[in-house]
Amino acid sequence: MNELPITGYLNRLSARPGEQLEARISVRRGGRYQVRLVRVISADPNPAGPGLQFEDLSSLYQTEQLGHRQPIRLGSFAEAPGPGIITDAACWTALVMPSMAQSAPRVVLHHAGAAAKLTLSIGSGKVEARLDTGQGVFVAEVAGRLRHDRWHRIWASLDLGSGRLLVGFHTPAHLYEPAQSGSNEVEVVHASMPGRGLVRLAAARPGGQEETFNGKIEDPAILASFRAEWPRPLESLEELGNRLICGWDLGIGIDTQQIVSVGGQGCDGTLVNLPMRGVVGARWTGAEQSWRHAPGHYAAIRFHEDDLGDCGWAQSFAFAVPEGLKSGSYALHLRCEDGEDWLPFYVLAPRDGPRANVVFLAPTFTYQAYGNHAIGWTDDALRARIAEWGAYPHTPDDFPIYGRCTYNHHPDGSGIAYASRARPILTMRPGFLTFKDRAEGGSGVRHYASDSHLLGWLEAREIEFDVITDEDLHEEGVALLGGYRVVLTGGHPEYHTAETLDALQAHVQRGGRLCYLGGNGFYWRIGRNPSLPWALEVRRAENGVRAWAAEPGEYYHALDGKFGGLWKRNRRDPQQLVLTGFSTQGRYESAWFRRTDESRHPAVSWIFEGVDGEVFGDCGLNSGGAAGYELDRADTRLGTPDGAVVIARSEGLQAGFLPLMEDMRFPPQALTGEDAGALVRGDMTYFVTEGGGAVFAASSISFNGSLWCNGAFGGPVSRILENVVRRFSRGTHEPLAD
Incomplete structure (x- = not known):
């Protein structure tokens, strides 16, 4: 099988200043290679957007190493x-x-x-x-x-x-x-x-x-x-x-x-x-x-003949995160005679601070679950775009040796239930393109690269922020959120544990603020085991939008013994945590939002300060709009709290958007008895708790791409989010509404 000229992985996807990361590197033909530290400012290669942007930090860390080929042996x-x-x-x-x-x-x-x-x-x-x-x-x-x-x-x-x-x-x-x-x-x-x-x-x-x-x-x-x-x-x-x-x-x-x-x-x-x-x-x-x-x-x-857990590569070098390095998105850039690669990771704030008011929760569980997703779409058109944009040139379709993801199948047709980060993950690389976006100016990026839209926006708007990962949150709980006033999610925080849900819920209940900036979030439950921190497990049980279905009698995770499947089937609908939950999915296409009459109430009208007109979000890097691909709805029957306000609703969705199977009883009726077409929507929603906590739900996987509009980070979506984040950044118990 094909192997990359140089690649590798780290023993963790995050660390604090002063902590060490272990790099495991394979050089296909052996020989010397160079390593330097970079800060990842933008991971989207689209020239119509901010483009790939790195800050060279080789003054803080660079090294040259002698490498050798480290084999991968597939099969369990x-x-x-x-x-x-x-x-x-x-x-x-x-x-x-x-x-x-x-x-x-x-x-x-x-x-x-x-x-x-x-x-x-x-x-x-x-x-x-x-x-x-x-x-x-x-x-x-x-x-x-x-x-x-x-x-x-x-x-x-x-x-x-x-x-x-x-x-x-x-x-x-x-x-x-x-x-x-x-x-x-x-x-x-x-x-x-x-x-x-x-x-x-x-x-x-x-x-x-x-x-x-x-x-x-x-x-x-x-x-x-x-x-x-x-x-x-x-x-x-x-x-x-x-x-x-x-x-x-x-x-x-x-x-x-x-x-x-x-x-x-x-x-x-x-x-x-x-x-x-x-x-x-x-x-x-x-x-x-x-x-x-x-x-x-x-x-x-x-x-299975294609199972892959821990590659088991020997440590090539150890990297100590420099003291004083600010929290954010980073990578080790590798270069040898035949090629280059990046090993991304996040740096947390020091354990004892100082901390910013705002923290981005990087959905690394989701990155891992989709890691090396072989979609089969690497055609001549996508290759031409990759070459034209100088995007990351390697795709899982071309390199099956690094294993597949939980959206792929084994050769026997069964679904892949485990995902490992102890291997090279090509889809978690700066510049990786998932699709050839058909929208004018669209990027075709997802997950890691798409979430850099939010980080780039925070920098452009001069909003100080830290980064944590959901693996850190799983391990450290709500204590990790201490001192943060605002938590921002990525565009697709789909995979979670009970520990991460509990921590986020406790954060809001004690007066913290949460911005859910995606769609189809908090959807699947995953299994983890402390003895295998690099692995996660998915059992696609009972229902849901599934690439495969678990066999009868096999709905319980092996790693932790807990019932798998949708969080909905565990009676923890996303609406209970972030006001809205997955409601509709279509092709990789996007439309726009329209303000509701309720959005003019003084308690929420400040969110739209500086925004003209009724319609917004009709441009962006994610398929050309802010409302698309996968969207969420508010539903009090599923846990949206009384008093939550739908401030905008999607409009203009293409005909291919459909309600979800788990919401249907008999077409064209939903389980609720309403017409199924009513579920094809995204509800931008806002809520304040009695204790001063608050949640803003963008309810669309495409939302963050529209922070970039008409050649810059700006426009209505940018203004809406900035209004929310700056208001949320006030002292925890200060009033949020005028």
Whole structure:
């Protein structure tokens, strides 16, 4: 697969002055490379906007390093020490459910000892046992109707005394389909047992994608007997009794990356590249939906040939954030003979201050969930624009080796549930273009690059600000917001934990102010685990605008054991926190807002001071307008507080905008009984709490792009936000309305 000339990743996406970040760099052809610190002022390459802007801070940090290539090995597997010496006869077995048809056998269990290697595989309509004695290779195989959506018991038996290598399978009866079985054997000479050594599940070697098993494995085991048949294919590890030399109960430690052995041999192992746990096994009945309640029903692991967790690259150098560096958006710029790359990160204010009144909450969970999103839109037109604008030249479509995102699928068609930041994330780079924007003057940027519109605007309007990330907020809670009067979100803060929601809610309840400057925010719940801080998990359960759907019985995260899916399904509708929630989605197109009659009330009219006319937001860098792509609505039935004021409403949305599936009961009616067309709107909304806290909701993913209008940061949208931010920046309990 293609690799970038130079790339890398940091051990975190944020740090405070004086703290260290660890850089892990790969240089494809090796050699020396240069590193310098830059401040990222604008990450949008559009020449009709502010363009790419960096402040060179090489006076604060620059270095030259000798680099080398660090490989990426795709594909998940398990690895454990093998059991003690096996004497005369043994059997290697597992329950398996392949998830796709394979043109060649894929490894289920591989046992490599000093004297021999035994590999049990399934694929191409057959089960295969391969014994490599070092003096010869012996292969036994048996064909059958081995469907890729059925559980099968497969096994390989070896008897040194008789010189027999047997392979077999037994498929349990399924509904009206009878059970089937088969076996075959070959004669082996000068055979020896693998003994001790290493056992791998789903692969024989790291990075062997072409041999990695795609599907579920349960109850892998090694027995001290020669089995020629298996009349009870769902026989458990416990039922095997004293015949068991070593087995792995995959229902233990589901929220970990360890596999636990049974049988007294001490063969506990580890998982590599985040295979999927918390999946239903061969004995799942549907009686329980959570693996925490019935781990024996979830004693399977699902492996994929393209899984990627922590790349595991060695540290190349450590970078200490300079003391006195102001909070903001930064990057380490890498350059070698063959190319360049950027490693973005954010700098927080010092733990003891000083702090600005305003803080930007960078939605790094969302950046991570979309990280390396391969959309398939990298065509000649987009490539031409990238070249014309000098945009970031590399796209995930061209570099699958760095893994995909939670909006993509595995080769077997299942959705990708995990996202890692311990790898290069090409979509989180200055200058990255997601689309070829069809609007005149439109950029086609999203997420990291799009959020730089807000940061550039803050600089242009001379509003002092700090930056934190949602990962920091998850870890430190509302204490991290202490001293900040105003929290600003990015344009698409979609992925959150209970900890981040709780912190933001507590901030407003104690008198803080919150500007929700996006659309489709606070939508999906994610799973995290302190032992894997670089990973997050998404289970697209029940409903929602989904790139894929979680399988029945698999709605609970493996990382934290909590129910996944929409925050709405967790009874935490976005309206409860930020007044509005996701309501409609269309193509990457935008329109404008129109003021409501309620916006003229003295309590809110100050928001429009200096804004002429009824209509605003009909220009901008995000598809040409402030109201577009994904928009949110106010709804008191979902938690919008009484007294919240809709001050503007979207207008002019194109015909392709539709209501959401989770809001529908039977077209054309919404769950509320109203016409579904009424849900196709964005509601700009404002609310003040009794304690002096306040929330402003822009309710459109395109809003921040319209802070730039007619060649500068200015215009009606800019004025509206400046009015809000400056008023919100007053002392926490000063009145917000005249």
